[in-house]
Amino acid sequence: MALDKNQIAKRIAQELEHNTYVNLGIGIPTLVANYIPEGIDIEFQSENGVLGMGPFPFEGEEDPDLINAGKQTITTLDGAVLFDSAISFAMIRGQHVQLTVLGAMEVSEKGDIANWKIPGKMVKGMGGAMDLVASAQNIIVAMMHTNRLGDSKILKKCNLPITGKNCVKKVVTNLAVLEITEDGFKLSERAPGVSVSEIIAATAANLIITGEVPEMII
Amino acid sequence: MALDKNQIAKRIAQELEHNTYVNLGIGIPTLVANYIPEGIDIEFQSENGVLGMGPFPFEGEEDPDLINAGKQTITTLDGAVLFDSAISFAMIRGQHVQLTVLGAMEVSEKGDIANWKIPGKMVKGMGGAMDLVASAQNIIVAMMHTNRLGDSKILKKCNLPITGKNCVKKVVTNLAVLEITEDGFKLSERAPGVSVSEIIAATAANLIITGEVPEMII
Amino acid sequence: MINKFVENIELALDGVKSNMTFMFGGFGLSGIPENIIKELSNREVDGLTCISNNAGVDEFGLGLLLKRKQIKKMISSYVGENAEFERQMLSGELEVDLIPQGTLAERCRAGGAGIPAFYTPAGYGTEVAKDKEVRIFNGKPHILENSLVADFAFVKAWKGDTAGNLIYKGTARNFNPLMAMAGKITVAEVEELYPAGELDPNHIHTPGIFVQRIMQGENYEKRIEQRTTRKR
């Protein structure tokens, strides 16, 4: 069965490495914080100026002066620190943040990502995404495999204006885990109960498949 | 009679304008702080990271963590602020500091200044001087008119490696006040009792002299 | 000490005119200069170029100026919260320059720091790089970005003193310290105003030299865009 959003987040959480700083984008990526594996120390950075983000506040304790990049009220943990937007992006551009997880509208087999604009229709802006994808050492995309019309978001080439070139390393969707290799998308895991042929059918790009494709362990 | 160092500082203090930020170099410029005219509010910036410098500390109250750019122990006044070297030079480079007073080995009639290096002999480095002279809106040089060998420091062209080009606006020496105009040095004041011909004799550059040259009022 | 205190918002906004370029601190609705924005929305100034990370919401923040069509051009990184904004942009009524958030922050800082231009990898290979110089450093392509300055920068701080020194709270800091540096005239409104000497000089985020006028703000609404909580 295809994963739900929480299960996608849970699968991505398995990628977290001990003692690393991580930036989580809006949407599914935010959910990753709920599934940090035992024994793994992570600090979450939010590009609006906080490192060491904690869970949402208890009801009645929301502070309008303490939000994340999704404008959600948050809390901070021991060891947290606040800073301005220039220092925040110094962390990002200077590659001090090891992992970025973000959503996407499209990902290409070269690792290009599009997630900021649908010309003539939706123009929300790139926010910090262009800075993040241009500099992060490791970028994982969390998204549904297809859009609302059922079209594949895994493409040979992005149709939408891109956010960054050759930057995505891995994609986790409701159907599969895909690694981006020099030769394109490698299908490395499939959602429990989802067959390789179902994934191929839902994917516009070519998939490199070598041997048995294991099921994800969620 | 030629001015002493304190009198040079006192004459420069007359140039201070109300509500301005001022950076004083090492040596004679530092003395300017002792002669701020009544009714003039000034804040002194020191490029090692302090704005709102006060007088030297009382004996026994020196703080090694509170020094000026000349490595002298200082105090701070109400409203003072401490910052890092990048912010300090953001103030300087960004033209937030209105006046810079500094010493020199040579000044040319184009407003070039040399004060950081005697090749093969003395190489202390430029410190913050190159940043200051490249960006300050107003630069006044405080120095002796001649060097220890009696040679003029007011030149048609600098012989030493320069610190900055076309930047000095005014020079106050023990003998004279000189303004730098498009056509070169204009002799605008002379030290009390010092004659125009004495100044000409001590000066290697041409001097523009129009009418009577008034005596400085110290 | 150079006194930056102004008694009221009229003095704070002295010299504000149509067709000027303004910077506004804030991220979303957090840390925006509420009093100044409200006052501007009551004035007959338009044709404005506004530099701000976001564009407010329909009835608050810069949304107030958008509604009255006072803004000719927005320079922002993310404008997704404002339906009227999207309408004006897609219809062509509003000019919009969208900039990567880190580039926006750094361009403001550079403007204040006298750095006219710098190279960044953000936006290489995208629309953002159009007509911009590309140069390779350490094997990686970067684009040249220019600094930004404004006729007025409007910022909001938690605490301030009469010397213009500012301290921000939490993530309400965001773009405020950078825009404070980049305004030809920077006006700060603060929640708490102190006499010079009351704030610890080690703890100040924006040195007073960057601030030309400081005023006491009032009636802070501090709207929350996404009130997210957990149960006890």
Place this chain on the structure above:
Amino acid sequence: MINKFVENIELALDGVKSNMTFMFGGFGLSGIPENIIKELSNREVDGLTCISNNAGVDEFGLGLLLKRKQIKKMISSYVGENAEFERQMLSGELEVDLIPQGTLAERCRAGGAGIPAFYTPAGYGTEVAKDKEVRIFNGKPHILENSLVADFAFVKAWKGDTAGNLIYKGTARNFNPLMAMAGKITVAEVEELYPAGELDPNHIHTPGIFVQRIMQGENYEKRIEQRTTRKR
């Protein structure tokens, strides 16, 4: 929380080798990492490239490394306090790269911030501009300067916590926060070390993300170069 605490100076300096590039915070003798410099002067490491605003005095600070000829090259802005330095430089034993102080600060910050190069007016028309690209912005010539990074950055703070967050005191801040950003490995020694959570997150100057190791310093001498006082 990511724990940066190391128990002793051996762990703090793990990986230090000859021929590396080091940054040292401090201005004059104020805010220098005294413990680390002393330890380095007792080790058999040489051929070092040292980036530091100054070069210490003859018997203290980086003067200790100079005396033992551990330094191959200095990158500094002002070195006037050290007679041995001047001797080694004029005799050609020591390579020296003198850089305008503001450019040095900004190059370190740029190195930490992922900005490979920027334009500054400082040094235009001087020896400093030799072989550097010149470009006119707003009618004024600027030169292109590259960022700096180091194998190790050694910094000294007043207070620190186990998450690596740092707070500096007075003018001992200077280059420390900028070099902290630019070290591949940044080691901080602090006067006062606290458990994470004890320092106010609004008041931290260097976020812990820039610091890889933090250690408790001891026996701070804090020499004063120019003891200037007034009479009561």
